[in-house]
Amino acid sequence: ERLLLSVLPRHVAMELKAEINDKKEDIDVPQDYSQKKMTTRIHITKATLQYLHGDYEVEPGFGGDRNTYLKENNIETFLVLGCSQKRKDEKAAMAKSAMMQRVRANSTEGLMPRWGPDTRFSRTKDSKVFRHMEALNPEDEVDEFLGRAIDARSIDQLRKDHFSKKVDDRFGGYVACALLVFCFICLIQIIIFPHTPLMLGFYITIFIILVSILFICAIYSCVKLFPVALQTVTKKIVQSRTNSTLLTCDREGLVDCVGRERNLSSSLVTLCLLHNLTQSAQDGLTLCPSQPTPCHFPEYFCYSVLLTLLACSVFLHISSIGKLALMVLILVTFLLLVEWPQVALFDNADLLLTANTLFNETATKTCQESVTKVSLKVMTPVILTVFVLALYLHAQQVESIARLDFLWKLQATEEKEEMEELRGYNRRLLHNILPKDVAAHFLTRERRNDELYYQSCECVAVMFASISNFSEFYVELEANNEGVECLRLLNEIIADFDEIISEDKFRQLEKIKTIGSTYMAASGLNDSTYDREGRSHILALADYAMRLKEQMKYINEHSFNNFQMKIGLNMGPVVAGVIGARKPQYDIWGNTVNVASRMDSTGVPDCIQVTTDLYHVLVDKGYHLDHRGLVKVKGKGEMTTYFLTSGPNGP
Template sequence: MYSSFLVGSLLILIINFIIFSESSQAAPALFKAVATRVYRNRAAAQMLASTVLFITFAVTLCPMLAVQHDQCLHKRSINLTFYDINESSPIDLENTRSEQKKYIPTCYDGTILHFTEYFMFCVLLVMIMCAVYQILISLVKMLILSCICISYLGLLTFHTWSRAQRLDELLTLIVLIGFMLALVIHSQQTEATYRLDFLWKLQATEEKEDMEHLQAYNRKLLANILPVHVAEHFLSSDKNADLANASVVLSQTTEDGEIEELYHEQCESVCVMFASIPNFSEFYVELEGNNEGVECLRLLNEIIADFDELLSEHRFRYVEKIKSTGATYMAASGLTRSTSDLKGFRHVTAMADYALRIKEQLNNVNEHSFNNFKMRIGLNIGPVVAGVIGARKPQYDIWGNAVNVASRMDSTGVIDQIQVTQEMYQILHAKGYPLTCRGTIKVKGKGEMVTYFLNGYSTASTPSSGGTPSQEQASLPS
């Protein structure tokens, strides 16, 4: 028994070492290769699990093979009483030795019964151990359980000594068959549950992937409608958290009567641009040849799309498109803490470069479409209020005196010129941008104002560089 336990424990220890070596860096290469094959091959894993079960079963029954009937009788303490076949009372052996009578030995000790029960319990534990391995399918488990039952019953038949033990063998057979049927049914139910769980998991994985794709599409769609930082606010789980730039969070009531959060920001220094194409109204006509004006709108859409595409460049990362109304394009820079530079005014120079760039882009469109569109642009800087209005169809917009003045710079400007205020002049002139004083003009609602024309890029750098002129100037060593 000790020898079988030692050999069996050593073999099971080696198998466990092989299994655990797959995730161990210090394991030998041979064990690691075997473990990898076991993890990737289901048949190899089932064979290894069956090997562990048969080793455990062999260790259990090895002592039973060495036990002999005579050894068990000698080690037991048996009380024998002889009865006369023809009489019911005990007889005296000393006085009846010479008489020719037949006697029957009877055993009152239960050692043999305890001996068989011990091995039966061990075999039942091995059968229960078979139910633990989830890698084994129900058919393999039924074959293993059948082999265990047949082997044990064969050994038990070999050790049958009396009619009482044959009755015990019959009871053992009934118990083993009952256990085997119960474990086979349990294995089938478990396997069916695992297969169903696998299908559910596969379905959940596919639905999760579809949901992630849909969520990414919704994020992209929302980012096209709202600025990125505003879209992240509405998509976040905690909408009541204070934002970095939000000073006040108000509330609005939806059509269903629910109170929702109203996004609101106070921005200290925002550069606002209004760019319009005044002669587009002359180009737009509704005729049968241009599909009742649809082709005119298609061209305008291409122009606005080109302006939007310019915002993907790294040097214009400070600029955010607000909206486009008709042939008027509105953008702003410095709306967030990360895009507002109150010291170097990089968001202001980025907006100035963007205004010059869209003029160049419109000239490219004129060359390819054989048109003569002209652009009129107005720039201003100042504090604004940014927020989202609308519960069902939210729209991001900015309000404030700086927005109104920027709109006036566009409406009172000159075609093919970029008109800026005196505050913009002070910043851009310090950055090396060429500007020309237009003089004093009358602005509706503001009275007399001194305005300037932005004539080109900063003399400190060229527009083809990777960053804005002010950015490159700031990056130069002092």
């Protein structure tokens, strides 16, 4: 921006960048009152305070202590400290509303219109970037930033649908963790509980399902190594939040089935330790049946369910409500099984604990004190319920952090796009003032005021094209708005020239400047445009000169004018550079430039005059030129010149 402000006049740069200086109103204040106001404070009366409606914080001003008029009339005064919190909130809300109304594109090119010669400087105020910049002063920009922070933390934004559509990239890792939990559950049940064919079937089924899901995630991660059909299926599963959640719920249900393996429970429980002890029990309870049955420990069922609930919390991108519903389903199913049809599991475990205590204790009093007073069928639901609530709170916290992280990333992306948008616009504008290689030189390093940028060019073609009779056309009358309409037409003509030079066939050309109604251009100023062997950059400038003649004829036909154009061409070595600490100007110097200017000034209207050196180059390439003869040139004496009439393919 500093370079842009140094290149353009300040009033033009300010019009392009932003109108940030608000007009200040002159307010007449009584002399005796304005002299008594406090330094760096705003001194107001109570009547003024009533119109502020509490938008500003104030403190007593004690104006009567410093002014006799205020004291005699008992006028109460106050000192303004700053905006109140309500006023700050209103500003933040207004900034938030303005920000939400702006429509952002996904790319810089979509946001930024292509700069072309047909884009007038006066039209830049219509662009989206400058409309926004004109609407915000620095204070409003701060308010907008704070508004974005408030917006990112609002409840409505946390429930945006775009978060739920985000792809869960860690789904494969979640499944791997669930598979690890499943292996621990299997290990517990293999060690503790007796083996049955039904248990083995559960193990194999769940293991196959989990490995299949993990394989699907691996296909999604290494998509190019698998067939297209598998790629399509895996993308539909992993990239869809709904599908991946359904697979998660299905896996959790299967793991819970292992934890509730019914083959391990029985309504008839053997309490081998109570065989020779006197202990009261229900009539339907058989302590030592005829056929031996292994003893069971329901605590391990509870442990398996806890591991299953932990596996639910591994899936971070599932919503907290979804996790709660899944965990409640697991909890209710387990409690219905163990509290109703398999309630004997807990009763027998309590009896086992009591029997073990009676067997090891010698005193009845000591036994009663050591026996657990809360049964397992009461303690287990409480433990599982508290565990579910803890996991739900954890899920809520994780979801809130994930949503905030998503919104902050989205905000950072939008701010980065805006910054790139403004940077791209500044770069485009700068490239229309300086050549691209010169602009890149100044953008990549800090320039000192006394630093000189220059470049010696071996063979450059230079053109001067002037509208010879424009001074006769320009008059300042009331009918043409004191000459403004004449300048408007000249601007249209120069813009047409700029549009032609921006064509791809003339990419080797560089516009240097305009001086009044004279247009100056050159070719071959850098390595990318200089053609040492083919001299294509010289031919391109000759073609451009002929295009300008055709364009001027077209303008005369449609504007009912009779503008006459004189064009002068020359070639040779020049020195290009940028001079000036403020408003630096890119220009070229040398004898070649002076002679090209003389070819223009001594030329004939509607003709292209060239020097002898340029004549030899163009003739060798098939261009048609007419001999003019000797022309007296200021500072050079007499020179032989030629008129360029047509290209190698004729008129």
